[in-house]
Each structure stands twice: as structure tokens, then as C-alpha cells.
Amino acid sequence: MSETQARSNYTGDEAYAASRRRTAEPTAWVGVVIFAAVMLLLMGGFQIMEGIVAIFRDDYYLTTSRGLVLTLDYTAWGWTHLIIGLIAVGTGIGIFAGQTWARVVGIIIASVSALANAAFLPAYPIWCAILIAIDVLIIYALAVHGREVK
Template identity: 60%
Template sequence: MTDTSRGISDSARPAGYAASTRPEVTRWTGWVVFAGIMIILLGAFQAIEGLVAIFDQGYYLVRPEGLVISIDYTAWGWGHLILGLAAVATGFGLLAGNTAARVVGVVVAVISAILNLAFLAAYPVWSTIIITLDVVVIYAIVVHGRELKA
């Protein structure tokens, strides 16, 4: 038999050589690297947003009662900070090709999108940008995440 992808016949292979079972790496690998870098960046943004909510509660446009979920900005800040730190760690795992990081990356991006949807009244433009980037990250991880492992 012939491995048409490499042009090497079975008889020409050294003993014990097996054809690679890795998926073919395509240009979409760049999207997964992009997703890993973006989730690190999004995590940093979430952490900064959390620190601002914790230390400067007058910064946001509405009072906590005007949010979708009426909760103190300090609690929102801790939520954003914890999510941001988890996102940064997940991003590094994605760049390393870790399968568990792919699953956690999708979960973190979904939680980030929902958290920012609930935070929309406080900072509408920023929350919209974060939600959009979360969707792009989810797409890249789900559709092409396996390619980075190779």
C-alpha cells in the first residue's frame, strides 16, 4: 500500500514505522493561536474591569440597582477578577495544545459573554466588544481547536 500524502510505499518504510494519525494542520491553526491570545487578553481585560469595579465604584454609568442583576459592584468586580484569572490560565493552556483547556476555554468564554450581557447597562460599548470577542474565541476553539494539538 502507498501513503499518498507522503509518497512513501509501505515497503520503503523502516520497520516499526506507522503512518501518522494526526489531523492535518491547516491555516486554521492560526485561528486557535488567535483564540488563545485573545482569551489571555480578554482575561486581562476582565481582571482590570473587576479591579475597577472593586476599587472605583463611581466609574460605571449606572448604579448597581440599574443593572440587569441588582448586585453590588464589589461582587461584580470579584466575579470579573476571578473569571479574568481563569481566562488567562486557560489561554496559556490553549497555546500549549491542552485538550482540557479547550473545554475550559469554551466554558470561560460563555460565562464571560453572559456576565458581560448582565453588565451591559454599566458599560455598554465595552461589554459589547467583549461579547463579540467571546463569540469569535468560541468559534475558533470549537471548530479548529484540535489542530493546535498537532
């Protein structure tokens, strides 16, 4: 049998399987997802620090709790940031393990973190702006290239 005849016997299912093998290999975008996981760990650590400071040192921030977007006392804000930080750290570890749920939770927690920091912006503007920028990078990396890590 000639080589041309052998190629014509190649079925559609085999072609699909061959293309899946080629696309299943990781690409260079894995680095972006690993970056998102590291950023989630960092963001979680920053949120934990921000939360602990808000719980124990109300006088540390630039404005009173009445000057915030949502008028909660700093203890409530501290617990909010602490919980967001703990979930972010766990999610970052899950992304390193290649878990699908971690990508979804990572996008959600980065969105919640960005909203919480936008509401907390009057109290600590530069820190919150940096965290919002990190959150945007995390959302981009996980939404666009998240399935690269398995």
C-alpha cells in the first residue's frame, strides 16, 4: 500500500485525537498562570496583613470609618480582608495543583478583592490601588490562560 493510500485511510476520529494530543501540550502561557498563582498568594498575604492591621489598630488609617464608602468599623473591614486573604492563599495553592475549581474561585476572589479595596480606598489609597492592579492581572491571567495548567 502506498503512502498516499495510507493517508486516505486516516479517519476523522484519529485526526481529532491527533489534534487533541498536539493542543494538550502546555504552551508558554503556563508562565502567566503561574504568575497569577503567585500573585494570588501575594495578594492573599497583603489582604491578611491589611486585615490584621484593621482589626488591631484602628488609628493606623488615613480616615475614620465614616469616611469610607461603606460605613463599617475597621474591625469588620479587618475580618473581611482577612477572610479574602485566606481564601486567596488557598486558591493560589489550588492553582499550583492545577485544580479547575481554583481557577474559578481565583477569578471570583480577585473580583471581590478589587471591589473590597475600591470601597476601602479612602482609608489607604496607595495600598488599595496596588491591590486592585494585582487583582486585574490575576483575573486576566486566569480568564484567558487558565486552562494551560493541569
